[in-house]
Amino acid sequence: MKGKLEWIYKSSKALETTFRSDEMEAVQAVMIAEDLKRTGRLKAVTFIDQAGTPWTVKELQNYLKEIDTEPHNITVYFDGGFDVSSKTAGLGCVIYYEQNGKSYRLRRNALVSELVSNNEAEYAALHLAVQELDFLNVHHLPVMFKGDSRVVINHLSEEWPVIEQHLYSWADRIVGKLKALGIRPEYELVARKANMEADRLAAQALKGIDIMAISERE
Known part of the structure; x- marks a missing residue:
């Protein structure tokens, strides 16, 4: 599954802005989302699949676990x-x-x-x-x-x-x-x-x- 990450970044001065990534595989999106969390500046992050459906990182992780045993x-x-x-x-x-x-x-x-x-x-x-x-x-x-x-x-x-x-x-x-x-x-x-x-x-x-x-x- 492919999609785009959308996240809200909060600066040290409480300024906020929204970013959206290029399209990527779901497994890459999870890795990048985890990286963003480690910055301590992430307010929210969502994965938007190609059908326009939003996923939380947790939902995406669960989905990847479920399909791992299937082709x-x-x-x-x-x-x-x-x-x-x-x-x-x-x-x-x-x-x-x-x-x-x-x-x-x-x-x-x-x-x-x-x-x-x-x-x-x-x-x-x-x-x-x-x-x-x-x-x-x-x-x-x-x-x-x-x-x-x-x-x-x-x-x-x-x-x-x-x-x-x-x-x-x-x-x-x-x-x-x-x-x-x-x-x-x-x-x-x-x-x-x-x-x-x-x-x-x-x-x-x-x-x-x-x-x-x-x-x-x-």
């Missing part, structure tokens, strides 16, 4: 590839997350049929990633989704309208699943080079190589 700080990469000759699609997703003080990487791919385009394959890859988040029991958390499909990213971030009916069905299914899980999505368009791992998984799926693995990261 959090999640970033998802997804990619889909469509083979015109066989009418099959390879889907790939990589999920980076933290749990119990450790960092993990989940890799998953799948071979599917009955799709009609590369754009649909990209949507199906994102849907696969959302299913994996469900299996990980991710809920009521922000999640960053990164992909190199301008169509999918711009559709779901509402930069572009979804006109094609078959793509609208995928978008509707994904948005509905995210809402059911309480996931607050953020979308980022990345260069294909930054999405190579998901791209490789999709290509391996087209070759009939199935991958499902979770590994701990250094």
